[in-house]
Amino acid sequence: MSNDTIKLQAQARTKFGKGAARQIRRENKIPAVMYGHGADPLHITLVGHDAMMALKNPNALLTIVLDGDEQLALAKDVQRDPIKPVIEHIDLVIVRKGEKVVIDVPVHLEGEAAPETLVNLDNSSLQVEVEATNIPESVTVSVEGLEAGTLILAGAVELPAGAMLITDPEALVVNVTQQISAEALEAELAEAEAEAGIEHEPTDEEAAEAEGEAAEGAEGDAAAEGDAEKSDDA
Structure with missing residues (x-):
């Protein structure tokens, strides 16, 4: 356990909405809201790089510095871009020393x-x-x-x-x-697929092997017929 906190510099936010949030992110900052202990929600912006580094540990104890005042907080919800490595918004909950x-x-x-x-x-x-x-x-x-x-x-x-x-x-x-062997795993998978009625197209190797077996079978049948004809002629 650690009592160390990570300080993040914050600025008050007065503009809201999607357009304002996009502008904040273009400035490499992150919109955030801080609330808890009966206080009114406080809308702020955080320095993007600093916040991302701090939140590599999702349970990091943060010291938010706003206009010289310091407030302990934990990240309650972090909204991330589904594609880009970007944090879109952070919900922070205020905590006190000794609080559980x-x-x-x-x-x-x-x-x-x-x-x-x-x-x-x-x-x-x-x-x-x-x-x-x-x-x-x-x-x-x-x-x-x-x-x-x-x-x-x-x-x-x-x-x-x-x-x-x-x-x-x-x-x-x-x-x-x-640990299950590869052979046993393959057998279990084949059994499960058979029960589910799943059929697979044969691979090129399996098709070639089947053709070879069919050809050998045909040759064997032809040879047997030839022997039978010779026997009849005799």
């Missing part, structure tokens, strides 16, 4: 499970309640040497001091299974 917040913390796996196993991460994050000024970047789960059939539930994950689990303790986080 509920956030999603990523699960980080370390170690290697037993040979010929697969490690499935069923829940990539856990929801926990922590102090706003003491948010963990992640929680670590060791899979070192775990055998197939091992299940790790949320309640068994060790949390940082002061953190309380909100996720259902019975929620599956890690499932270690037996």
Whole structure:
């Protein structure tokens, strides 16, 4: 956990609407709104590059500096462009020192499970309640040497001091299974496709092989007929 905050310089925003937002983004800034603790929503702009770097950690504790005043905040919602690496808008929620917040913390796996196993991460994050000024970047789960059939539930994950689990303790986080061979996987897929009535066009190799077998069969039939005719002539 870290008590460090990231300072972001902000400016008050007085123009609104899509046109104003586009203009703000053209200036390499990001429109944002900050609210919470009964305060009126405060519309601001943030320096684009600084905000993007800060929000590489979605749970980063931010110090928003506006007209010399500082306010602690967390990013509540970050709207990103679906194509370009651009943040379009940020919702910030005001927090206080000592206040508890509920956030999603990523699960980080370390170690290697037993040979010929697969490690499935069923829940990539856990929801926990922590102090706003003491948010963990992640929680670590060791899979070192775990055998197939091992299940790790949320309640068994060790949390940082002061953190309380909100996720259902019975929620599956890690499932270690037996690794399946390529042949077995292919057989399962073929069986599933057959049950679903899915038919595939033969590949060029399969078609050539089938033609070869058909030709061999035809030659065999012709030879058999020839032998039969010779036998009749005799």
